[in-house]
Amino acid sequence: MKQLFQSLLSFFILLALFSGTTLAGDGTKATNPIIWADVPDAAMVRVGDTYYMSSTTMHMSPGLPIMKSKDLVNWKLVSYAYDTLANNEKIRLENGNNAYGAGSWASSIRFHNGLYYVSTFSATSGKTHVFTTDNIEKGEWKEKSFEPVLHDHTLFFDDNGKVYMIYGAGDIRIAELTAEVSGLKENGINKEIIPNASRVASEKVGLPAEGSQMVKHNGYYYLFNITWPPNDMRTVIVHRAKEITGPYEGKVVLRDRGIAQGSIIDTPQGECYAYMFRDYGAVGRIPYLMPMKWENDWPVLGVNGTVPDTLDINTAEQLGVWGIVASDEFNRMPDDDPLPLCWQWNHNPDNRYWSLSDSPGYLRLTCGRIDKSLLQVRNTLTQRTFGPVSAASTFVEVNGMKNGDYAGMIALQKKYAFVGVKKENNQQTIVMINGEGEEPLEIASLPLNQNGVHLKIACDFTRRTDKASFFYSLDGVSWTAIGNNLQMAYTLPHFMGYRFGLTYCATKEAGGFADFDYYRIEDRISDQ
Numbered sequence: 181m182k183q184l185f186q187s188l189l190s191f192f193i194l195l196a197l198f199s200g201t202t203l204a205g206d207g208t209k210a211t212n213p214i215i216w217a218d219v220p221d222a223a224m225v226r227v228g229d230t231y232y233m234s235s236t237t238m239h240m241s242p243g244l245p246i247m248k249s250k251d252l253v254n255w256k257l258v259s260y261a262y263d264t265l266a267n268n269e270k271i272r273l274e275n276g277n278n279a280y281g282a283g284s285w286a287s288s289i290r291f292h293n294g295l296y297y298v299s300t301f302s303a304t305s306g307k308t309h310v311f312t313t314d315n316i317e318k319g320e321w322k323e324k325s326f327e328p329v330l331h332d333h334t335l336f337f338d339d340n341g342k343v344y345m346i347y348g349a350g351d352i353r354i355a356e357l358t359a360e361v362s363g364l365k366e367n368g369i370n371k372e373i374i375p376n377a378s379r380v381a382s383e384k385v386g387l388p389a390e391g392s393q394m395v396k397h398n399g400y401y402y403l404f405n406i407t408w409p410p411n412d413m414r415t416v417i418v419h420r421a422k423e424i425t426g427p428y429e430g431k432v433v434l435r436d437r438g439i440a441q442g443s444i445i446d447t448p449q450g451e452c453y454a455y456m457f458r459d460y461g462a463v464g465r466i467p468y469l470m471p472m473k474w475e476n477d478w479p480v481l482g483v484n485g486t487v488p489d490t491l492d493i494n495t496a497e498q499l500g501v502w503g504i505v506a507s508d509e510f511n512r513m514p515d516d517d518p519l520p521l522c523w524q525w526n527h528n529p530d531n532r533y534w535s536l537s538d539s540p541g542y543l544r545l546t547c548g549r550i551d552k553s554l555l556q557v558r559n560t561l562t563q564r565t566f567g568p569v570s571a572a573s574t575f576v577e578v579n580g581m582k583n584g585d586y587a588g589m590i591a592l593q594k595k596y597a598f599v600g601v602k603k604e605n606n607q608q609t610i611v612m613i614n615g616e617g618e619e620p621l622e623i624a625s626l627p628l629n630q631n632g633v634h635l636k637i638a639c640d641f642t643r644r645t646d647k648a649s650f651f652y653s654l655d656g657v658s659w660t661a662i663g664n665n666l667q668m669a670y671t672l673p674h675f676m677g678y679r680f681g682l683t684y685c686a687t688k689e690a691g692g693f694a695d696f697d698y699y700r701i702e703d704r705i706s707d708q
Contacts, residue, residue, distance in 0.1 A: 210253040210469075210493040216641075217501045217566040218464025218677030219247075220457045221286035223334075223393060224445045225296075231445065232316055233455075234261070234298050238283035238676060239271065240524035240562070244300055246289075246316060247503065252445070252453055252469055253495050256503035257521040258317040261287075261298045264528045266305035273527045273558045279304045280555075280594070281675035286391055286441075288335040288345075297361065299335045299345070308333070308345070310361050326363035330355060334392040334403075338424060344369070346403060350388030352377045354425060373426045374403070380417050380430035382409030389417060393443035400477055403428070406441035414440035416456065418479060434481040439468050444479060454481045461644040462593070462668035463567045464677020501566040507700045510543045512536050519561075526560040526592065526681060534559050542577070542695035547585065547686035554590055554598055554615070554685055562592060562679040567641035569705045572680040575656065575697040576601065577632040578608055584688030586611075589635045591648045592679040596620075597666035599635050599650040600683075601628055601694075612650050612663025623663035630654065632697075637680060638705045639668070648678070 221236040231249045242260035249255045262284075265271065270279040284300040291297075296316040301308045308330045313319040333347035343357040356368030364370065377389035387408030394403050400420045408414050412435075419430035434440065434456070442456040452472040457465040470487045473480050482488065506522045518536055533548040543561070551557050563572070576587050581603040588600015596615040601608050608628040613620050634653035640646070648666040651659040668678055680701070684694050 207494040207496040208498075210491040210495050210498055212468045212487060212489050212491065213458065213460075213466040214253060214469050215255060215467050215501055215504065216463065216568065217466060217504065217564045219467045219504070220441070220465035221391065222442055222455050222457065222467055223287050223289045224443065224455060225289045225291050226445055226447070227291045229448050232289060232296070234287040234289040236285055236287065237524060238281065238285065239279040239304075239527050240283065241265070241528045242524060243284055244287055244298060244311070245504075245521075246298065248317065251493065251495060252447075252455075253491070253493055254499035254503065256499070260521070261300075261311040261321050262309075262323065265302055265309070267528065268304070270304055271528050273556050276556070278556065279527060281673050284309065286332045288333060288393070290335050290337060292337045297335055299333065301329045301331060301333060303329060310335070324360070324362045332390040332392055334394045335361070336394045336424075339396075344424065346373070346392050346394055348392070349390040350378060350385070351375050352389065352392060352403065352405070369425060371425065374419055374428050374430070377405055377417065377419065377430065378407040378409070380419075381407050381415050381432050382412065384410045386410040386412070387414075391441040395444055397474070398477060402479065404443045414438040414459065416440045416481065420477070431478065433479055434485070434487070436482060436486045439487050444472050454479070456487075459670070460567070461641065462646040462670050462678050463565060463639075463641040464670065466567070501564070501703070505563050505566060505701060507698070509541070509698050510536060510696065511541050522563050524562055526562055526679070527558060529559050534561070539695045542697055543682065544693055544695050545587070545682065545684035546693040547684055547690050549690050550686050550688065552687070554586070554613075554620070554683060555594075555596065557683050557685045560590065560592065560681045560683040562681040563699075563701070565591075565639045565641075565678045565680055566703070569638070569640050569642060569703065571636060571638040571702045571705055573634060573636040573700050574682060575632055575634045577695040577697065578603070578628070579631050580693040580695070581608065582686065582689050582692035584686060585692045586683075586685045586687070587694035588683065589637050590681040590683050591637050591639070591666055591668065592681045593668065593676065594671040594674045595666070595669050597648060597650065597663075598683075599637060599652065599662060601633060610652050610662065614664060614666055616666055626662075634659075639678065640705065
């Protein structure tokens with residue numbers, strides 16, 4: 181039965197991918213948001229007729245995701261620039277330390293002389309990182325890193341062969357790099373080029389200008405930034421200059437629903453679009469696409485100052501989230517990759533304590549240590565939640581649990597909630613724990629008298645409702661609500677939209693394990 185489900189699932193996923201990336205002249209119009217999930221800080225490059233986009237996933241591993249599109253609407257994950265960013269106590273979740281909201285931030289992506297470059301920076305590592313490959317989809321990534329940390333930089337290869345990073349928050353600076361993009365060039369340009377870049381939007385400073393992305397067009401250098409004036413909204417500003425070192429003049433180019441941070445991209449036909457993100461509550465920062473044109477050598481974003489909900493792009497079907505999330509039956513053939521690209525670990529995993537082969541057809545999570553909090557569990561395997569509604573379910577077998585262990589699913593953010601199995605005094609119970617407050621509370625508990633249970637988390641992001649509900653089933657058919665609703669909230673300590681997670685935690689003794697039979701997602705909340 182499991183094999184049949186997997187075959188049918190694979191067929192429908194392939195069908196969706198095929199139809200979603202095929203344009204048709206009589207197709208439907210694409211709509212915003214392009215992906216209703218957490219894909220912030222997008223940077224984009226076009227190579228021939230193919231677009232590649234990098235984004236931020238911070239403390240997740242692997243990190244710095246690369247997505248591919250043929251039409252700017254339908255995106256599919258094809259790679260990560262790194263497996264692990266650093267190796268220290270924060271990124272390993274050791275001794276009470278964590279890298280929540282840190283890891284790697286806004287990236288820049290370029291194609292130059294046959295190589296793809298994706299660069300980022302990290303307070304966790306204390307370095308600026310540059311990753312290169314000659315095959316962005318299947319190739320090996322090579323890394324060079326250097327100090328200092330260049331905040332929210334944009335990597336730029338100029339026509340004269342020089343290489344720069346433009347970076348900063350508030351005061352924008354330029355730093356010249358070596359030709360190998362391996363560090364700052366000795367005696368190279370390193371100076372401030374735009375003091376108080378936010379001033380063009382407001383004399384009062386809220387969020388200083390950051391998120392730099394630079395393009396060159398018609399003899400001008402254009403630097404896109406995001407700023408957030410006090411009592412206003414996220415705003416897009418642009419500065420331009422004839423020389424890369426300035427002098428620059430700037431203006432506001434978009435103030436609409438807080439949609440901001442990004443840049444522009446051209447099509448092979450010469451059309452231009454801008455891509456930005458919008459804060460949308462607990463689901464995270466979701467990407468929007470808008471038309472762009474040039475007027476008097478200034479970019480004009482959107483239509484009459486707004487980002488349209490419907491785009492003048494025909495598509496047979498809009499893929500949406502289905503290029504970056506997926507169900508998984510955990511069946512693996514010998515030549516299969518261990519985990520599809522849609523999966524990311526919460527911080528660096530300890531690869532000794534998870535397996536897809538110890539119990540074939542299952543994901544086994546084993547506790548290699550004792551933890552005091554579900555947020556400190558090292559091997560929590562996650563995927564994005566998504567809107568407007570989404571649900572994820574699993575079945576967990578619990579015969580290998582030890583006293584003090586918890587096995588199940590988590591709605592992961594600082595204000596989290598857990599549904600799963602707890603073992604205490606050699607008895608197993610189904611529990612729902614709400615971690616919305618300062619201390620997590622066990623809201624509900626009932627005996628479990630079989631070797632496993634089906635679990636489900638359902639999320640409603642419609643009009644920023646931001647509520648998660650929790651369910652269990654003894655037979656996988658009839659579902660029962662348990663506990664209370666979690667009022668989800670996007671918090672800066674985590675700086676990320678909610679994630680569905682499979683997790684296992686030991687509080688008394690290491691060595692226990694649980695086997696997860698499947699992970700299935702839906703873009704609806706069915707009647708329970």
